[in-house]
Amino acid sequence: MAKPASQLHRAWWKECSVYQIWPASYKDSNDDGIGDIPGIISKLDYIKKLGIDIVWLCPSYKSPQVDMGYDISDYYSIADEYGTVADVEKLIQGCHERGMKLLMDLVVNHTSDQHEWFKKSRSSKDNEYRNWYVWKPARYDEQGNRQPPNNWVSHFQGSAWEWDEHTGEYYLHLYATEQPDLNWEHPPVRKAVHDIMRFWLDKGADGFRMDVINFVSKDQRFPDAPVKDPRTPWQWGDKYYANGPRLHEYFQDLGKILKEYDAFSVGEMPFVKDTEEVLRAVRYDRNELNMIFNFEHVDIDHGTYDKFEPGSWKLTDLKAFFERWQKFMYDNDGWNALYWENHDQPRSIDRYAQAKEEFRTQAGKMLATVLALQSGTPFVYQGQELGMRNVPREWDISEYKDIDCLNHWHRLLKHKPSDTEAQKSARQEYQKKSRDNGRTPVQWSNAPNGGFTGPDAKPWMSVNPDHVRVNAEAQVNDPNSTYNYWARVLRLRKKYLDIFVYGDYDLVDKDSQEVFAYSRQYEDQKALVLTNWTEGTLEWDSTTNGIKGVKEVLLNSYESTEGVKERFSGQTWSLRPYEAVVLLVQA
């Protein structure tokens, strides 16, 4: 039976796919061991061939690089190691010439402590910039010891407040001490953010990815967070700083500028599980943001109190997260951003498939299929299209570079110096969840340093030794590669736009811990996406799962679609290890 047409509004940004570039590790053009913008420009054809519409450039502005550019000291210039503003202009032009768009990263919840604004702000209590950041007096305990204004923790360990001796007050930093939070209550701060946006949009940028944008409105009482974990009086204060009281007022202002330029926007929103709250930001007629990144599926393997504690999960949990967002956004004219990986996450083949090396390619293809054919805008993170994996198990801690991981390690050494078990467990978890896993240089070839930088250069972070087998050069001309499979998935999504972009979503075989399957339907056109999440062969009963008949095989991860149809003609279908198949079925 034909389903009623979707109530979803159509929009160009729903039909696009996005490719994320983390500049330090993309491609080095001058052999200094650090990726750069000319390096990115040299790879635009590679990105275009993948079927990408939008390139998102992670922060490349001037920065002391305490948090790899998420600590910006000047929003109007580019870090020397990455290039110049003129290089970004060339990058924009290179994208536009190929029919692609370019997104900049907008990091405006905080700046670097080396930003002129903060330097002035901390210089005295009565200077013009004092109020640009969040300054509070100390509290004192019964013994008269100085304490921070509240118990909030920083995302990078320890109190979220830093004492400033010079002016005798604390400032707030939800991330590193060197990343003070801006005070969005103060109108000149918001005006400065709007100016930055216009500056890059006027240069031809096509929109923004907005860093932790739901933290910009904070509860002005700055209360203590309720103590949930008796082991520590320090708590996430997210209840008071995520999705705060004036968030949508601020988003409305951002939305007006975005609309003026018909610009793309994706907001990063940690700590939101409430679909209604997200909808207020992304419902089509709200004109705030196009879509947001939520975190439920990437937090799936975190420990109860700490990301670096072991955590366990089931496939049914993962499917349930997706189902909830998929159905809610479809029914309410919202929109999803679809991602497995980014620069803060480990590689998906390791996290979700946990596949043995012999199944790397199949697992990578399976994950590509599951992600990109759901309802939403798919994001591909550099190297994901090649099936890049986590750092090697045997890597020493000295190979890890990320502040999040290293702060955790140093804190552990300080508090549990002789607890070798805790240290061993943390090391194992770093190899599973540290952000370093997604930050190794892109593997361009089997040359020394993976072709990322010159053979004699020293890359800022070691290249994964598996680049000798897994690299772009080996994949671009191989029709069976992960790279070319991603290209097929993205092409298929565009070819059947009604179904895969505007169709509705229903989970199939919901309770299975081995199969992730869903249908997409637009009026009387229906597709089934069926994937095996195990390394064994599975028998799958199509009839009991409500499939009435197969019209056509649209995609298969093992082979071309020729001659595959009979495998999906009877009642029981056999699925090979990590196999993915996309079928046009009877509605």
Ligand code: NOJ
């Ligand atoms: C989220 C970014 O993705 C992450 O890399 C960064 O460390 C924090 N926000 C702070 O800006």
